[in-house]
Amino acid sequence: MLKIENLHAEVDGKPILKGLTLAINPGEIHAIMGPNGAGKSTLAYTLGGRPGYDVTGGSVDFAGQDLLEMEPHERAAAGLFLGFQYPVEIPGVSNVQFLREALNSQRRNRGEAPLSGGEFLKVARAQADAMGMDMDMLKRPVNVGFSGGEKKRNEMVQMGIIDPRLAILDETDSGLDIDALRVVGEGINRIMRTPDKAVLLITHYQRLLDYVQPDFVHVLSAGRIVRSGGKELALELEREGYGALAA
Amino acid sequence: MNLALPSVRQEAWRWSDLSGLEAIADAPRGAVEALDPSAFFLDLGGPRLVFIDGVFDAASSDPQGVTIGPVDAATDHPLGRAATGTGWTLSLGTDHATSGPVEIVHVATGGANHLPGRIALAADAQASIVETFLGIGWTNRLTHIDLAPAARLMRSVRLLQREGFVSLRDEAEIGQAASLVTIVLGAGEAGSRIDAALNLSGESAFAEMGGTLLCRGDQRQEAAVVLRHAAENGASRQTWRAVAADRATASLAARVEVARGAQKTDGEQSLRGLLLKRTATVNLKPELEIFADDVKCAHGATVGELDRNALFYLQSRGIPPAQAEALLTRAFVADALDRIGEEKVREAFVKDADAWLDGEGVSGGSAT
Ligand SMILES: Nc1ncnc2c1ncn2[C@@H]1O[C@H](COP(=O)(O)OP(=O)(O)OP(=O)(O)O)[C@@H](O)[C@H]1O
Ligand SMILES: [Mg+2]
Numbered sequence: 001m002l003k004i005e006n007l008h009a010e011v012d013g014k015p016i017l018k019g020l021t022l023a024i025n026p027g028e029i030h031a032i033m034g035p036n037g038a039g040k041s042t043l044a045y046t047l048g049g050r051p052g053y054d055v056t057g058g059s060v061d062f063a064g065q066d067l068l069e070m071e072p073h074e075r076a077a078a079g080l081f082l083g084f085q086y087p088v089e090i091p092g093v094s095n096v097q098f099l100r101e102a103l104n105s106q107r108r109n110r111g112e113a114p115l116s117g118g119e120f121l122k123v124a125r126a127q128a129d130a131m132g133m134d135m136d137m138l139k140r141p142v143n144v145g146f147s148g149g150e151k152k153r154n155e156m157v158q159m160g161i162i163d164p165r166l167a168i169l170d171e172t173d174s175g176l177d178i179d180a181l182r183v184v185g186e187g188i189n190r191i192m193r194t195p196d197k198a199v200l201l202i203t204h205y206q207r208l209l210d211y212v213q214p215d216f217v218h219v220l221s222a223g224r225i226v227r228s229g230g231k232e233l234a235l236e237l238e239r240e241g242y243g244a245l246a247a
Numbered sequence: 248m249n250l251a252l253p254s255v256r257q258e259a260w261r262w263s264d265l266s267g268l269e270a271i272a273d274a275p276r277g278a279v280e281a282l283d284p285s286a287f288f289l290d291l292g293g294p295r296l297v298f299i300d301g302v303f304d305a306a307s308s309d310p311q312g313v314t315i316g317p318v319d320a321a322t323d324h325p326l327g328r329a330a331t332g333t334g335w336t337l338s339l340g341t342d343h344a345t346s347g348p349v350e351i352v353h354v355a356t357g358g359a360n361h362l363p364g365r366i367a368l369a370a371d372a373q374a375s376i377v378e379t380f381l382g383i384g385w386t387n388r389l390t391h392i393d394l395a396p397a398a399r400l401m402r403s404v405r406l407l408q409r410e411g412f413v414s415l416r417d418e419a420e421i422g423q424a425a426s427l428v429t430i431v432l433g434a435g436e437a438g439s440r441i442d443a444a445l446n447l448s449g450e451s452a453f454a455e456m457g458g459t460l461l462c463r464g465d466q467r468q469e470a471a472v473v474l475r476h477a478a479e480n481g482a483s484r485q486t487w488r489a490v491a492a493d494r495a496t497a498s499l500a501a502r503v504e505v506a507r508g509a510q511k512t513d514g515e516q517s518l519r520g521l522l523l524k525r526t527a528t529v530n531l532k533p534e535l536e537i538f539a540d541d542v543k544c545a546h547g548a549t550v551g552e553l554d555r556n557a558l559f560y561l562q563s564r565g566i567p568p569a570q571a572e573a574l575l576t577r578a579f580v581a582d583a584l585d586r587i588g589e590e591k592v593r594e595a596f597v598k599d600a601d602a603w604l605d606g607e608g609v610s611g612g613s614a615t
Contacts, residue, residue, distance in 0.1 A: 076565035092578025
C-alpha cells in the first residue's frame with residue numbers, strides 16, 4: 001500500500017530524512033519509535049505534503065500512485081490520514097462545518113456524491129459516541145479550548161468520519177489519560193484493523209502497543225530506519241532504551 | 248462636472264484615491280445590463296424603495312411611510328455636500344415602528360448620482376433599514392440620522408456595485424438612551440469610502456459601527472468613522488474586518504472622542520486586517536482622544552495573514568487550498584457580520600460575503 005524508497009527530505013534547507021526505506025502492506029500495523037528529533041514527525045509531514053518539507057531524493061508509492069506528485073488534499077482523497085502530534089486550533093470554524101467540508105471535498109474528488117447535512121450528522125454522531133466525545137464539542141470551533149487529550153480524541157473522531165485507507169498517527173497516545181488511551185487504542189483497532197487498511201503508528205511508549213498490537217516495529221534514528229523487528233522489539237526498547245542500538 | 252475633491256494631503260483622506268472619480272462621473276448613463284432590483288429585496292414585509300441613478304422609481308417601489316421630497320440635511324463634508332435636493336425621509340413618531348425593515352435598493356447605470364436621505368425617529372420609535380448598492384458609476388450618499396431619547400435604529404448596508412465608486416457619508420445625533428447600529432459589507436468590485444460622524448449627545452446612548460470590507464484586484468475600500476461621546480454613560484462599539492487580496496487596499500480609520508463631561512464612557516474598537524496576498528495592503532488607524540478621566544476604552548488593531556498551520560491542517564483533511572482559504576477567511580469576517588440583528592438580513596449578507604470568498608464575483612450587475 002505504501003512503499004517508501006530511500007527517501008531524503010529537508011526542512012528549511014536542513015537534511016532530516018537521510019535515506020529512509022519502508023514498505024507497508026494492506027492489513028499491517030507498523031510502529032515507529034525513536035529518539036526525540038530523529039525525524040518521525042518530519043516523515044509524517046513529508047508524507048502528508050506539508051509546505052516547507054522538501055523531498056530531495058527517493059520515491060513514495062501509495063496504492064500505485066506517486067504520492068509525492070500529489071497535493072495534500074489529493075493525498076487525503078486518495079485515502080491518507082495524518083493524525084497530528086499537535087492538532088491545530090481553528091477559531092471561528094466549527095468541527096462539524098470543517099469535517100463535513102473535508103469529507104465532501106474528498107468524496108467529490110473521488111467522484112462520489114456529497115453527504116447532506118443530516119447524513120453527515122449521523123456519521124459524526126456515531127463516531128463521536130464511539131470515542132466518548134460529546135456532540136456539543138463537535139459544534140465548537142476546531143480544537144479551540146480543547147485539552148491536550150481532547151484534541152487527540154478529536155483526531156480519532158475525525159479519522160472515524162473520514163475512514164481512510166492508511167493512517168499515519170504521530171504520537172496520538174501522548175497526552176492521553178489511562179482511560180482515554182484505551183478508548184483511542186480500541187478506536188484505532190475498530191476503524192483501521194481490516195485487511196484492506198494499514199496504520200503507521202509513531203509512538204514513544206509501549207502502552208499504546210498493548211492495545212494496538214503492531215505487526216512490525218521500526219526504530220528511526222538520525223533520519224533512517226536503523227532496526228526493524230516484531231512487537232517484541234518495542235518491549236526490548238522499553239527495557240534497554242535507544243542507547244544500546246548505537247552499540 | 249466640477250467638484251472640489253479632497254486631496255490625499257488631508258489627513259482624513261490620506262489613504263483615498265479619488266483621482267478616477269471625475270472620469271467615472273463623466274461617463275454616460277445606461278451602461279449597465281438590465282438589472283432587476285427586486286431580486287435584491289429580502290421580503291421583510293416593510294417599505295421598499297428603488298432608486299435608479301439617484302431617482303426614485305415609483306413603479307418598482309412601495310414606500311409606505313417613507314416620503315420622497317426635499318431633504319432637510321446639510322453638511323460641509325466634501326463629498327456629502329454634493330448630495331442635496333430631493334431624497335428620501337423616514338420620520339417616525341413617538342413609539343412608532345415601520346411594518347418591517349425598510350429596504351432600499353440603489354441602482355447606478357453610469358456617471359454620477361447623488362442622493363440625500365434622512366431618518367428621524369421620535370422617542371421610543373424603532374426602525375431597521377437595509378440598503379443595497381448595485382451597478383456601475385459614482386454613487387454618492389448623505390444620510391442624516393436623528394434619534395430622540397430611547398429610539399433605536401439598525402442599519403445594514405451592502406455594497407455590491409460592479410464598478411465605479413460608492414461614497415457614503417453618515418451624520419448622526421444619538422439622544423439619551425437611544426441606539427444606532429450600522430453594519431456595512433463591502434463585497435462588490437467598486438471602490439468605496441464609508442465615512443461617518445456619529446455624535447452620542449444624550450446620556451447612556453449607544454452607537455455601533457462596523458462591518459467587513461472585502462477587496463481584490465486593484466480595488467480600494469476604506470472606512471473612516473469618527474464617534475464622539477458628548478454625554479455620560481455612553482457606550483460604543485466598532486468591529487471592523489478588512490480583507491485584501493491581489494493588489495487591493497483596505498483601510499480603516501476609527502476614532503473615538505470622549506468629551507470632558509462624558510464620564511463612564513465605555514468604548515471598544517476592534518480593527519483587524521487580513522492580507523490574502525503579500526502584494527495587498529491593509530491600513531489601520533485606531534484613534535482615541537479622551538478628555539474625561541473615568542472612562543473605559545479598549546482598542547485592538549492587528550494585520551495578519553492566514554495561519555499556515557491551519558491551512559495545512561484543513562488541506563490534510565482533504566479540503567482544497569482555495570476552499571481552505573475561504574473557510575478561514577469566512578471565520579475571520581464572521582464576527583463583524585454577526586452583529587446584524589435580523590436573521591434574514593444577516594443570512595443574505597453572509598451569502599454575499601460567501602459568494603465573494605468563493606470567487607464567484609458580484610451579483611450587482613455587469614457592465615455591457
Ligand atoms: N523548521 C525547521 N527548521 C530546522 N529544523 C527543523 C525544523 N523543523 C524541525 N526541525 C528539526 O528536524 C529534526 C527532526 O524533527 P522531528 O519533529 O521530525 O522529530 P521527531 O522524531 O518527531 O521528534 P519528537 O519525538 O520530539 O516528536 C529535529 O532536529 C528538529 O529540530
Ligand atoms: Mg515528533
